[in-house]
Structures are given as C-alpha cells and as structure tokens.
Amino acid sequence: MQAADVLRESIMSGKILPGARVTEVLLSEDMGLSRATVRAALHQLEKEGLTTLIPYTGWTVISLTTKDVWELYTLRSSVERLAAQLVATNIDASKRTRLNRHFQTLVDACQSEKPEKIAEADFALHKGIITLADHGRLLSQYEFIERQIRLYIRSSDSLIEDGETIVEQHRPFVEAILAGDAEAAGSLSEAHNLSEGKKLIDHLQKLMPDDSPNSSPDGRLKHLKPRAKASTK
Incomplete structure (x- = not known):
C-alpha cells in the first residue's frame, strides 16, 4: 500500500482526527519511510482536500467547519x-x-x-x-x-x-x-x-x-x- 493510501485510510477511519497537526518527521518514523515520500503523500492528500499546509505551522488534517x-x-x-x-x-x-x-x-x-x-x-x-x-x-x-x-x-x-x-x-x-x-x-x-x-x-x-x-x-x-x-x- 502506498503512503498516500495509508494516510488517507487513517483520516477516513478517524485514526487521525480532523484538525490534527501532522509532521513529516513523525509520520516518516511511524511509517518507516523517507520524509520525501511522506511529503509527496501529504501533497497528494492536499489535492484531495484532506490536508492543508499552513505557512509557519505545518500540515493539518482538514476539519469540517x-x-x-x-x-x-x-x-x-x-x-x-x-x-x-x-x-x-x-x-x-x-x-x-x-x-x-x-x-x-x-x-x-x-x-x-x-x-x-x-x-x-x-x-x-x-x-x-x-x-x-x-x-x-x-x-x-x-x-x-x-x-x-x-x-x-x-x-x-x-x-x-x-x-x-x-x-x-x-x-x-x-x-x-x-x-x-x-x-x-x-x-x-x-x-x-x-x-x-x-x-x-x-x-x-x-x-x-x-x-x-x-x-x-x-x-x-x-x-x-x-x-x-x-x-x-
């Protein structure tokens, strides 16, 4: 399973909660993947509207306002x-x-x-x-x-x-x-x-x-x- 698939499933299942801040470092350690691979996965999920990159803050899972x-x-x-x-x-x-x-x-x-x-x-x-x-x-x-x-x-x-x-x-x-x-x-x-x-x-x-x-x-x-x-x- 690709990194984007794993992260997507974690968000959809509620394992990663809406509004949660996620970091490339921790995700790469947890998944045993390079930061570049994790970063690419996060960008893919951003295109799908599931994550957002906030300047000077980092990656955040979307929350439903x-x-x-x-x-x-x-x-x-x-x-x-x-x-x-x-x-x-x-x-x-x-x-x-x-x-x-x-x-x-x-x-x-x-x-x-x-x-x-x-x-x-x-x-x-x-x-x-x-x-x-x-x-x-x-x-x-x-x-x-x-x-x-x-x-x-x-x-x-x-x-x-x-x-x-x-x-x-x-x-x-x-x-x-x-x-x-x-x-x-x-x-x-x-x-x-x-x-x-x-x-x-x-x-x-x-x-x-x-x-x-x-x-x-x-x-x-x-x-x-x-x-x-x-x-x-």
Whole structure:
C-alpha cells in the first residue's frame, strides 16, 4: 500500500482526527519511510482536500467547519439530484439490479451496526447512482470531491443512532429511481442531502459556538430548500 493510501485510510477511519497537526518527521518514523515520500503523500492528500499546509505551522488534517459542510452538501445535492434524474430516466433491468444491490449492501451494513461499514455502504450507494448516470463529466466532478464527501458522510451518519433510520432516509429516492420517476427521484435525493447537511451544521455549531451564523452561511441555508415537484396539471 502506498503512503498516500495509508494516510488517507487513517483520516477516513478517524485514526487521525480532523484538525490534527501532522509532521513529516513523525509520520516518516511511524511509517518507516523517507520524509520525501511522506511529503509527496501529504501533497497528494492536499489535492484531495484532506490536508492543508499552513505557512509557519505545518500540515493539518482538514476539519469540517459549517462553511465546509455548506459548500459540500449544496454542491453534492445538485450533482446527485441530476444523477438521480438521469438514472431514473434511463432505468433498465441491469441498472435496477445494480442499484438494488447497492441498497441491500446498505441495509446489511446498518444491521451490522458497524459505523465503518455503514459509512462505506452509504457512500457506495451514492457513488453507485453517480456511476449509473453514465455521465463521464459528472462522475469526474464527483470524484474530485469524493474523499471529502466520504468524510462528510461518516460525520453525518455518526449523528444517527439507529441504522434503520439511515436505511429509511435512502429508501424514498431509491424507490423513485427504480420506478423511473425522474422528477421525484431528483427532488427526493436533493431533499435527503439538504436535510442531512442542515443536521450536521446544527451539530457543528453546538460544538463550535464561535462559528456563529454571522460568520457562516447558515443564514443562507434557511432559504435553500428542495425544489418543488413540477405540476402535472
């Protein structure tokens, strides 16, 4: 396994905590690698949005501020809305089988009550819908922020104690896609993302009271709601 893979997994699993300061010297000693190799790995993770190099301070693992969460989930909700609509519009037997498989994996993971399995299955379902959309540029844009989305999903899932709740949060838009209802699939997917994002922001603001609405985008969040389903009358 490459140095970047090891560090990435440590961040995604929570072994290295958000906001933690990491040094090339200590990492090279722990991993038995040269500082140059570790430095290259940290730069790779910086490109993925997982680490940042602060002048005169050093390397730091990203932490999810309210602004980070707002940017991620508003972007994610738009991208996944489009993907859900595209898959529903072009649904066929093969895509139904693949989507059902992803959803069942999430159900099984939630029944296991293992946070890491739940987070991975949750992400795999969402990534699976992006892939099924068969839209290369959409997929490439999603992959650009993929690592940050995985970290975000892990954080939001950790706020839910009941695995069955996670399953039921995903079921409506999955069923809409399977039914070929593009408008409902898009609206329900967007509503899911916006709702979970708002919950995570509320949680972060309780942990970081200084991160007030005046210094965050929360004021804008109140006006950002899922688009209404178009009337068929």
